[in-house]
Amino acid sequence: MSKEEQKQEEQNTATEETVKAAEAEQKAEQKAEQKEQVPPTPEQLLEEARLKLEASEKKYLLLLADMENLRKRCMKDMESTRYNTMADTITPFLQVFDHFGMAVKASEQSDNLKMLLDGMKMIRSEFDKAFQELGVECIDAVGKDFDPNVHEAVSQEASETVPAGKVIRQWNCGYKTGSRLLKPAMVVVSSGKPEEAAKE
Template identity: 65%
Template sequence: MKNKADKKDADPTIQTPPETEQKEQNTAESASGTEPKAEEAKTAEVQPEGARKNDPAAKIASLEKTVAELEDKRIRLIAEMENQRKRALKDMEALRYNVMTDTLHPFFQVFDHFSMAVAATSATNNLASLLEGMKMIQAEFDKAFSDLGIERIDATGKDFDPAQHEAVSEEASDTVPAGKVIRQWCFGYKSGERLLKPATVVVSAGPAGKPAAEK
């Protein structure tokens, strides 16, 4: 039996039945047709996604959404900046009011006393009493300045200092050396190391008629 089967396989004259050939052909065609259908299915799945990406209407809608979001952020930022500006102005106004009140408060009593002194001059001829009242008012002014940290500059008899003094004129003097202050017209004022107002003074030019080289 085995020898007969071997002979059948080796013998080229033995033909395959037609039914078997038809089945094999159908199987081959079926296998070869499966791949194109699978490729078509993949293409069908990918194509709509790509089409959506390239769709102008979809792009416009996406851009409009982005623009709307950015516009909303811009409006919110502008509103926040405006609120901060209003808060800053309100704080500055409150600070200005507090500084003004603290600065003027020490002078209220001084002005009241000065008004009383002016009223008293019409009721008395006592100049000594009036002078005493003026000195008291001056002392109150000095205290008010001191409370604010303001120091008065008295330049009389001192060397002329352009950093603190303002010379309005120069006069010859046989008693006051050249370069020193003969007379002070107005006091100067400073706060710490900061000059608020220079003292206006008259400066000595030395003895009259003396050459400048000898002064």
């Protein structure tokens, strides 16, 4: 065997030994990792699940308590709003009610109709003021086109001067607040001139 062949064989042997050493080292590392990654025991898994369940139950109970507190607060706010709204609505009429009582008492003690009429006018004025404070408006219908959205026709009458479809008279005032109708105006509607009404 020549020196070159001998040298080549020594190099091959050294390479094989290096590869084997590397493989052995890799296997040793894998075994060490496997030892470190020991699967948890059933008891450990059970304890972990118990802790997670306990945490979830605590979270659920806290959320439940928050929901109950929110429900109670909403109920309290609704009740407070209802009473405040009722108080705000009634308050403007308390003085009117007192003056009605005074007018009744005065009429029982006097035959003076003028005084009674003046008292009734004053009460009517206070009603108007109370309605104004609440944003309630009277619907003025006379001379306007009949509108079924805000008017309620109680009858029709022929008229020489008022065109058909227009309101001739208003029996009772209608009321609204903003765009909301509280009560329609009770009206008499023109059916046009007598001859036109007769043709229909």
